Amino acid sequence: MERPPVRIAIAGALGRMGRHMADAVLADARLALAARFHRPGSVGDGLVSRDEALGLADVVIDFTTPAASAELASVCARRGGPALVIGSTGFDAGELADIADAARTVAIVRSGSFSLGLNMLVGLVGQAARALGPDDWDAEIFEAHHRHKVDAPSGTALMLGQAVADGRGVELDTVARRVRDGVTGARPAGEIGFAVVRGGSMVGEHSVSFCAEGETVTVSHSAGDRIMFARGAIAAALWVAARAPGEYDMRGVLGFGTV
Numbered sequence: 001m002e003r004p005p006v007r008i009a010i011a012g013a014l015g016r017m018g019r020h021m022a023d024a025v026l027a028d029a030r031l032a033l034a035a036r037f038h039r040p041g042s043v044g045d046g047l048v049s050r051d052e053a054l055g056l057a058d059v060v061i062d063f064t065t066p067a068a069s070a071e072l073a074s075v076c077a078r079r080g081g082p083a084l085v086i087g088s089t090g091f092d093a094g095e096l097a098d099i100a101d102a103a104r105t106v107a108i109v110r111s112g113s114f115s116l117g118l119n120m121l122v123g124l125v126g127q128a129a130r131a132l133g134p135d136d137w138d139a140e141i142f143e144a145h146h147r148h149k150v151d152a153p154s155g156t157a158l159m160l161g162q163a164v165a166d167g168r169g170v171e172l173d174t175v176a177r178r179v180r181d182g183v184t185g186a187r188p189a190g191e192i193g194f195a196v197v198r199g200g201s202m203v204g205e206h207s208v209s210f211c212a213e214g215e216t217v218t219v220s221h222s223a224g225d226r227i228m229f230a231r232g233a234i235a236a237a238l239w240v241a242a243r244a245p246g247e248y249d250m251r252g253v254l255g256f257g258t259v
């Protein structure tokens with residue numbers, strides 16, 4: 001017997017990713033676009049209220065803001081559903097705690113990137129970090145995004161930094177260098193550096209370099225169109241719709257496991 005389509009609600013429906021997501025859902029026979037909602041008070045363009053949208057959906061896809069995503073997760077948990085796919089980045093500790101708490105009641109996929117290629121890059125970076133030790137190899141993460149992106153480093157860059165840290169068995173916060181300015185002194189062994197560019201309409205560029213005396217190894221990923229994030233979010237929505245409560249990431253969705 002053919003399964004009914006998974007009913008999707010789109011949060012932040014008037015944003016760039018919200019519009020991309022709606023188009024992608026409408027084009028996929030496995031899904032049904034059940035509802036679209038935006039900020040409280042937003043009307044027209046087929047929008048409904050958040051409460052109405054949650055009542056119509058099996059999964060909400062949310063690429064909005066950290067505060068809005070954390071609040072939405074808490075609301076879904078109080079209702080007992082629907083499941084969530086969260087693509088917002090730049091969360092603070094309190095917002096992450098709210099999402100983790102909500103995941104005790106509902107299934108949530110949260111990722112700094114929903115790109116298949118990028119998540120493959122994360123796995124490769126973790127393997128490289130295990131092989132190229134911090135005493136001889138400096139790790140530096142570069143990322144570039146469009147001028148409208150509000151958080152830095154990007155959630156994807158932080159995923160890559162976490163992959164390096166996990167591969168080396170250290171806590172990222174203890175070795176991360178997010179800013180360099182002025183006379184910083186020699187680079188300490190084991191530091192994981194971040195370099196950030198914002199400008200124009202760049203969708204996303206990420207690379208990780210491991211630098212030793214006399215040689216450098218660089219692995220990278222380039223995003224050409226936001227449709228790749230929509231494809232990944234759809235895969236996550238199909239996967240999480242029947243999943244038990246918990247907080248999952250995109251590598252889990254794709255069967256890559258953890259770094």
